[in-house]
Amino acid sequence: MKTEYLAPYLRSCRSTKEIMRDVVISLLPALGGAVYFFGLRALTLTLFSAAVCVLSEYGWQKITKRQITAWDLSAAATGMLLAFNMPVTTPFWVLFAADLFAIVVVKQMFGGIGNNFVNPALMGRLFVMTVWSGEIMQYVIPKSDGVSSATVLSAAKQQTQSSYTYLQMFLGDIPGAIGETSKLLILIGFLYLCWKGIVNAKAALVYIASVSVLTFVFGREGLFTGDFLGNLLGGGLILGGCYMITDYAFVxxxxxxxxxxAAGVITAWIRIFSVYPEGICFGILTANCLAGILSMTENDRVYGTAEKHRIIKMKDGGQRSEQ
Amino acid sequence: MRGGIHPTSGEDKEVTKEKPIRNFVPDEVKMEGNFFVKKGESVKKGEKIGTDFWKIPLHASITGTVREVDETWCMITGKKEDIDKEKKSFPYQEKLIQEISESAEEIIGKIKEAGIVGMGGAGFPTYFKYETKKEITYLLINAAECEPFLTCDERLMIENGYAVLNGILALKKAADAKKAILCIEDNKREAAQFLQELLNPGQELQKENGKKENQDDREIQILLLPTRYPQGGERQLIQTVLKKEVPIGGLPADVGVIVSNVATAKAAADAVFADQPLTERIVTVTGAVEDPGNYLVPIGTPIEMLLELSGGVCEKENKIILGGPMTGKCVAENWNGETLPTVKKTTSGVIAMLFQKEKETPCIRCGACIRACPAGLAPFQIDIAYLDEDEKLCEMLYASECIACGCCSYVCPAKRELTHRIVKAREIVRQKRKERSEKK
Structure with a gap:
């Protein structure tokens, strides 16, 4: 009797959808915080963004007659993260453009889930930041009915004294993008992901530590004078480290x-030397482009061989299956 | 061992680990191989009736008459009165043999004549390993039984302790090894404890602790290993116990090791000390059956009889698996009494499993397969190379070294059939290498 059932007959219960669902769940505390600090518009923006991402993925897959994977929640996670990176004053149409760019151009045109070589959420943000930079730079003071203000890091860049304490920064009571302000709530979500064994916590630590240490060592007033905690808590470093670095663009x-x-060094470099206060977006995207060469450092040895095995080249094609 | 997984919680083994081995002899057996007996001829249990694929003798597993014989199979109908004869008991089943009178060559000859093959699943002729000219330091007896659900080796050790130990002594002499290590995973602690009592009463069991030397100076040592699949793979076992690796393209003998399954050792004891050929084996029948258990059955016993003996399969939507759930073969879906294959020398289990195949989705490059692969491969890349029909890349990614353990398919969240396709890639690469070496 011929059978299509192939060994092994035991499979782990973890699926792509379950992983992505856990990522979405882990973002919920930060979303709650965003609503508390910036009002209901934060929630609407996030839901809108997630919906646009899922629907544009579905539409693209339908048009190009690919396997429909839009419901696996990976697009929803991208949409949420993208909204998290925007200030609450962002117009809906800008967010819409960012979502479309992230999902269709960055993710799907490169072959869909697993084949995008850069983080779609960050790329979408970069796109709108370049094209409509004025529209997404209006940061507001939390619980203030839209009084705009500079973020902690951009204030520091302009050498003005910020009036926020480190505790306020940690709790999220500072101007900033929707989901990045409350470090506490992001870390709660991240701990959930670590507990589920979904993310590589080491990578997040390396990134966050390298940026904080480098910006401390190369401070504005000489060596070892940087604002360690300000850099750590003032901007989107923790969100970037927890959710962007740990993204599965495989290396x-x-x-x-x-x-x-690498991402940490580049981010710190931007924070120290360039006009941009944050550098997270550029830092991670640049490192994403280095992933191809970095994956060559694979040093798992094949059983029974003396030399180290290298991942020879990245090829797309994870889409196909034999059916 | 590198990588590996814990496919189940261990409860699957609990179901049958306490169940004593039950004897069962069917009215009719169907054996596979090349046979020289004629239709209508009467045969006795243990009589040589043909040879198998490896030209290893095959013996009638029951007494009776040849009902039908074809090029590749032979059916024997038994006589009830002959079947229920009492079994003789031998001293090797009741105490340790102090001095084996046979020489190494004699032992190997008996093993060959008895038709003994690796009973762990490979089915490779046992005598072949022992005929090596290389110097053998270690004989590893594989009782890891790392596959979920199976308990046949565990029951064998508990119920035939002396036969197993004497078999190890015989194999050790045949291999001329300095030391034999019986490797048992720690989910079978009771069995290990029991054998330790027979071998070295009152002494504590050694545990594998990751150190280079966890061995004592005894000739036979029982070693407890941490439970992890696929530790019972030959090469993985050598890595865990001896901290050595078998080089690519090499055999364990190249590093001075022979690995044999514990059931093979028992069969060797039967052959050497009682001149009994290999005609029966223990099979674990488990999964979604009414009454799971361990059965001692003649080779050639129809699987459907074993399932009926176990009270039948409980669910309509079942898959019948021969062997373990990780590496076994699915022989029927939604089985409802149809004819199935018969028990072979390598059939360690019959499992009725309930599961649904899930749809394959794109690889998300999470790297779980790389972490799980005991051979250190990058399964997802080989998968992509295979789907691209890029044989060269498959070879560069060492597809040839896949051990088909199934860990990558198990962990894959995208539910990709990695193992299936990597094994295909492996065969292509091996074929290519063979052709190349033939050209030279």
Missing amino acids: SQKGKLLFAL
């Missing part, structure tokens, strides 16, 4: 740590 386990380190 090997050790390669992933190098990737985090």
Whole structure:
């Protein structure tokens, strides 16, 4: 009797959808915080963004006659993260453009889930930041009915004294993008992901530590004078480290740590030398482009061989299956 | 061992680990191989009737008459009165043999004549391993039984302790090894404890602790290993116990090791000390059956009889698996009494499983397969290379070294059939290498 059932007959219960669902769940505390600090518009923006991402993925897959994977929640996670990176004053149409760019151009045109070489959420943000930079730079003071203000890091960049304490920064009571302000709530979500064994916490630590340490060492007034806690808590570093670095754009386990380190160095570089106060977006995207070379550092040895095995080249094609 | 997984919580083994081995002899057996007996001829249990694929002798597993014989199979109908004969008991089943009178060559000859093959699943002729000219330091007896659900080796050790130990002594002499290590995973602690009492009463069991030397100076040592699949793979076992690796393309003998399954050792004891050929084996029948258990049955026993003996399959939507759930073969879906294959020398289990195939989705590059692979491969990349029909890349990614353990398919959240396709890639690469070496 011919059978289509192939060994092994035991499969783990974890699926792509379950992983992505856990990512979405882990973002909920930060979303709650965003609503508390910035009002209901934060929630509407996030839901809108997630919906646009899922629907544009579905539409693209329908048009190009690919396997429909839009319901696996990966697009929803991208949409939420993208909204989290925007200030609450962002117009809906800008967010819509960012979502479309992230999902269709960055994710699907490169082959869909697993084949995008850069983080779609960050790329979408970069796109609108370049094209409509004025529209997404209006940061507001929390619980203030839209009084705009500079973020902690941009204030620091302009050498003005910020009036926020580190505790306020940790709890999220500062101007900033929707989901990045409350470090406490992001960390709660991240701990959930670590507990579920979904993310590589080491990579997040390497990234966050390298940025904080480098910006401290190369401070504005000489060596070891940087604002360590300000850099750590003032901007989107923790959100970037917890959710963007740990994204599964595959590089090997050790390669992933190098990737985090590279992203950290570039981010710190931007924070120290360039006009941009944050640098997270550029730092991680640049490191994403280095992933191909970093994955060559794979040093798991094949059983019975003396030399180290290298991942030879990245090829797309994870879409196909034999049916 | 590198990588590996814990496919189940261990409860699957609890179901049958306490169930004593039951004897069962069917009225009719169907054996596979090349046979020289004629239709209508009467045969006795243990009589040589043909040879198998490896030219290893095959013996009638029951007494009776040849009902039908074809090029590749032979059916024997038994006589009830002959079947229920009492079994003789031998000293090797009741105490440790102090001095084996046979020489190594004699032992190997008896093993060959008795038709003994690796009973763990490979089915490779046992005598072949022992005929090596290489110097053997270690004989590893594989009782890891890392596959979920199976308990046949565990029951064998508990119920035939002396036969197993004497078999190990015989194999050790045949291999001329300095030391034999019986490797048992710690979910079978009771069995290990029991054998330790027979071998070295009152002494504590050694545990594998990751150190280079966890061995004592005894000739036979029982070693408890942490439970992890696929530790019972030959190469993985060598890595865990001896901290050595078998080089690519090599055999365990190249590093001075022979690995044999514990059931093979028992069969060797039967062959050497009682001149009994291999005609029966223990099979674990489990999963969604009414009354799971362990059965001692003649080779050639129809699987459907074993399932009926176990009270039948409880669910309509079942899959009948021969062997373990990780590496076994699905022989029927939604089985409802149809004819199934028969028990072979390598059939360690019959499992009725209930599951639904899930749809394959795109790889998300989470790297779980790389972490799980005991051979250190990158399964998802080989999968992509195979689907691209890029044989060269498959070879560069060492597809040839896949051990088909199934860990990558098990962990894959995208539910990709990694193992299935990597094994295909492996065969292509091996074929290519063979062709290349033939050209030279």
